[in-house]
Amino acid sequence: MTIGVLIADDQDLVRAGLSMIIDARDDLSVVGEAGDGLEAIVLAERLRPDVILMDVRMPGLDGIEATRRLVQAGNPARVIMLTTFDLDEPVFAALRAGASGFLLKDTRPADLAEAVRVVARGEALLAPTVTRRLLDRFADQLPGAAKPARLDLLTDREVEVLTLVARAMSNAEIAQRLVLSQATVKTHLSAILTKLDLRDRVQAAVLAYEVGLVRPGSAS
Structure with missing residues (x-):
């Protein structure tokens, strides 16, 4: 195609x-x-x-x-x-x-x-060498936001995946870090996007910064 x-x-x-x-x-x-x-x-x-x-x-x-x-x-x-x-x-x-x-x-x-x-x-x-620096630079300019109630819909594992997505890690890297298959990571990511009503992993990463799951300069 x-x-x-x-x-x-x-x-x-x-x-x-x-x-x-x-x-x-x-x-x-x-x-x-x-x-x-x-x-x-x-x-x-x-x-x-x-x-x-x-x-x-x-x-x-x-x-x-x-x-x-x-x-x-x-x-x-x-x-x-x-x-x-x-x-x-x-x-x-x-x-x-x-x-x-x-x-x-x-x-x-x-x-x-x-x-x-x-x-x-x-x-x-989400290019680690560029997007990560951009998010780090502007995270302190994001409007203050309370943790969205719908974030509570995520399982502990989904929160882990969301956090690593925000750190600009690929599906393969997330799978290795959490000792999961890439297919399982994709399933978790799909669930995250659906539950949080997000378009894609870029918006998921921005949301993670907004609610404080990831902070500028945090280690990956």
Whole structure:
């Protein structure tokens, strides 16, 4: 099955480069290109891509607001935010808006293609070297929040899994840490997302920081 990708960036050269990378893979295909956030929303609704590569900064409607509107509208496309700087402040807002992860624009072509496959599988992109630092940096700016009552719905094991997800650990790493099979980890993660009404593991990680399950700088 081919994964359909929509590219949203205001620079023609960037869109052309991304398009070449995506279309060079047999299992990936560019279904459309947008030059700003509003056009991205229109094309996402019409073309129904599996994944959207969304630039953070675009004229008119930026990538963050475009992502927020798509998620609120229930569009199933997974969004990967593209940014120039690895600690670009708006990226955190994008994750909270519903993006499934983010990548630097200088990411290697093979890594970009794999990132598209990862989010298309619904796993979301939590790069330990980037997302962890971003969450650590901005966790102290999150609004104070009491522990959501629904968090009590989680089993002790599910809380463990959620904590490790927030520490940017992969399913394989979580399985090794907790001496579980990867299939069991996926089952726990699915239960967590369902019980907490979350879109993916990125939102699960943000929630874990918000309620204090994980603190900035905590050891993994």
